[in-house]
Amino acid sequence: MTWLTKSPAETRHLAQRIGALLQPEDVVVLIGDLGAGKTTFVQGLALGLGIDTTQNPVTSPTYQIMRHHNGPIPLFHYDAYRLENAEEFGDIEGGDHMGARGVVAIEWGERIEEFLPTDTIRVEIRHVDQESRAITLQPGERSSRIQTRLELLNDSSV
Numbered sequence: 001m002t003w004l005t006k007s008p009a010e011t012r013h014l015a016q017r018i019g020a021l022l023q024p025e026d027v028v029v030l031i032g033d034l035g036a037g038k039t040t041f042v043q044g045l046a047l048g049l050g051i052d053t054t055q056n057p058v059t060s061p062t063y064q065i066m067r068h069h070n071g072p073i074p075l076f077h078y079d080a081y082r083l084e085n086a087e088e089f090g091d092i093e094g095g096d097h098m099g100a101r102g103v104v105a106i107e108w109g110e111r112i113e114e115f116l117p118t119d120t121i122r123v124e125i126r127h128v129d130q131e132s133r134a135i136t137l138q139p140g141e142r143s144s145r146i147q148t149r150l151e152l153l154n155d156s157s158v
């Protein structure tokens with residue numbers, strides 16, 4: 001399924017609806033160029049997880065590699081952009097939260113493929129124009145679960 005969002009707010013809203021369907025231990029990988037909207041999407045996921053982001057907003061974890069947000073379902077937000085290689089992710093114990101009681105969201109997660117569970121939820125965000133993005137849930141068991149629920153909610157468009 002591909003959604004077309006026409007503003008950062010629409011991307012956050014879509015991600016919020018997806019975030020509300022996530023469960024602890026889900027791992028979400030964000031695939032897309034710089035400025036595609038990966039961090040913007042994670043902001044919406046946090047809202048969907050019921051996290052209060054007023055005190056601790058979701059921002060790019062590029063320099064810290066990981067940012068933690070507490071809430072009903074905690075969020076561990078990673079950015080693998082600055083890693084030299086996947087081993088470095090292992091060295092900083094980057095995989096520690098995989099399978100923990102929280103949702104893991106990883107920007108540039110395709111760079112650390114070997115750390116990802118087989119049922120990773122992959123979200124691809126592509127530039128369409130300055131304010132529009134095409135957002136696709138790539139095929140997968142957990143992705144289909146989410147897609148089906150969005151469809152049942154008759155919620156397949158933004």
Ligand SMILES: Nc1ncnc2c1ncn2[C@@H]1O[C@H](COP(=O)(O)OP(=O)(O)O)[C@@H](O)[C@H]1O
Nearest residue numbers: 005007008011034035036037038039040131133
């Ligand atoms: N439809 C859209 N969805 C998401 N971001 C958008 C959209 N249109 C414009 N933008 C802009 O694109 C940029 C996305 O930035 P960010 O989320 O940090 O990207 P990334 O984490 O992929 O590098 C922001 O400046 C945002 O305002």
Ligand SMILES: [Mg+2]
Nearest residue numbers: 038039060107
């Ligand atoms: Mg980012």
